[in-house]
Amino acid sequence: MNLTYQRINLRLAGEFRTAVATRTDKQTLWVKVTHDGVEGWGEAVPMDTYGQTLESASEALRDMAALLADRDPFEVEHIVAALLDRFDGQRAAVCAVDAALHDWIGKRLEIPTARVLGLSTKCIPVTSYTIGIADPEKLADRVRAAAGYPVLKIKVGTARDEENLAVIRATAPKAVIRVDANTAWSVDETIAKLPMLVKYGVEFVEQPIKPGDADGLRRIREAGHRLGREAGRAGSICPLVADESSVRPRDVAALAGCVDGINIKLSKCGGIREALRMIALARTLDMKIMLGCMIESSLGIAAALQLAPLVDWLDLDGHLLLSEEPFEGIGGAGGRLALGQGIGLGVRMHPTLSDNA
Structure with missing residues (x-):
């Protein structure tokens, strides 16, 4: 399995202010895993609240790429558990890999990820x-x-x-x-x-x-x-x-x-x-x-x-x-x-x- 990532700058439609920060944009990381000709994608949003930065998340993803080289995406449960054990402080990066693996599995099986999980997204709450x-x-x-x-x-x-x-x-x-x-x-x-x-x-x-x-x-x-x-x-x-x-x-x-x-x-x-x-x-x-x-x-x-x-x-x-x-x-x-x-x-x-x- 091959893992790559890229930094992305997302621009907001307007200024967004909370009690702790004001933003006009947000930088995230997109992760792609490739295996057997199928791609899976996920997104990481590092949070300084938890000691994460784009740099620390990127470094973690570089290390994860080496660890996942010989793994099968269908082993998602074992893979994510191992990543959390080693990269507990970089959970945003782990999240992106987790999402990419679930995306890959759904695409490989040609069904929505929700169905892989035994769920349906047809009836869900209204978002705020x-x-x-x-x-x-x-x-x-x-x-x-x-x-x-x-x-x-x-x-x-x-x-x-x-x-x-x-x-x-x-x-x-x-x-x-x-x-x-x-x-x-x-x-x-x-x-x-x-x-x-x-x-x-x-x-x-x-x-x-x-x-x-x-x-x-x-x-x-x-x-x-x-x-x-x-x-x-x-x-x-x-x-x-x-x-x-x-x-x-x-x-x-x-x-x-x-x-x-x-x-x-x-x-x-x-x-x-x-x-x-x-x-x-x-x-x-x-x-x-x-x-x-x-x-x-x-x-x-x-x-x-x-x-x-x-x-x-x-x-x-x-x-x-x-x-x-x-x-x-x-x-x-x-x-x-x-x-x-x-x-x-x-x-x-x-x-x-x-x-x-």
Whole structure:
């Protein structure tokens, strides 16, 4: 099996700001495995949050290429396990190889990857559409531009959070709203904000505090459930979902009783195989599951979509934030993503790019 990779710069349609960063573009890595005349593709999005860079991921992929030279892609379970054992700190790179292997297997068998996994992507949740931090006037414009999406994920973490939520709710009175603080709040601040989040009809809050504070998450969850009981509601008044605190399977077990749900991202956990383990464990622990993404092309989104039938919430909009989409194959409207009838991951590189790949 031959493995090659290339760096890609994805340009955003506009400035995208969170509580921790502002971006106008995003660099990723595309990985290609070739075996018996069949190609498989995957995408890696290295995250500095976890000590990953393009350089470190590229170095890992160079080493992986040598390790995989004599392997058969059908050995995906053993291959991914071995890569995670050796490259645990480079899970984005492992994710790209994992996706490429699953793409290869589907193409070799001439069926969609979801069918290889015993799944169908015909009936999946609606994806949220993310609105970055901005001043109220720009926020209103962005919400109006996203009118076709019934579920909005709002980035928060500034002194104007309540003002911004008021603007968003007034602009989109029927939208489902979720908020993501990207670790910008403290425990006490989050607890104090719960009634405000409920006021604006927020469905859940994602990762309000820094990772590594399971007790803090537990306090927030307990406060939400206490307020829920006082309001005569079952469960939390505003459920708590872990993102940065939920990286790999062992994190899921550690979060039992601390959160109401987890956000699984393939580039974060290491790919489809690890995501399946996290999903199974979360279900055992009665947690809700969101399948999320980074800013990435449809190549990365397509890999995640294979698992969409297994989760409660989708946040697979990274490709929708790009000025140009380099891959074809994901359609749909109104937040309902749809893969075509293509084999493997179901996407193909745009013809204007494929000659140079």
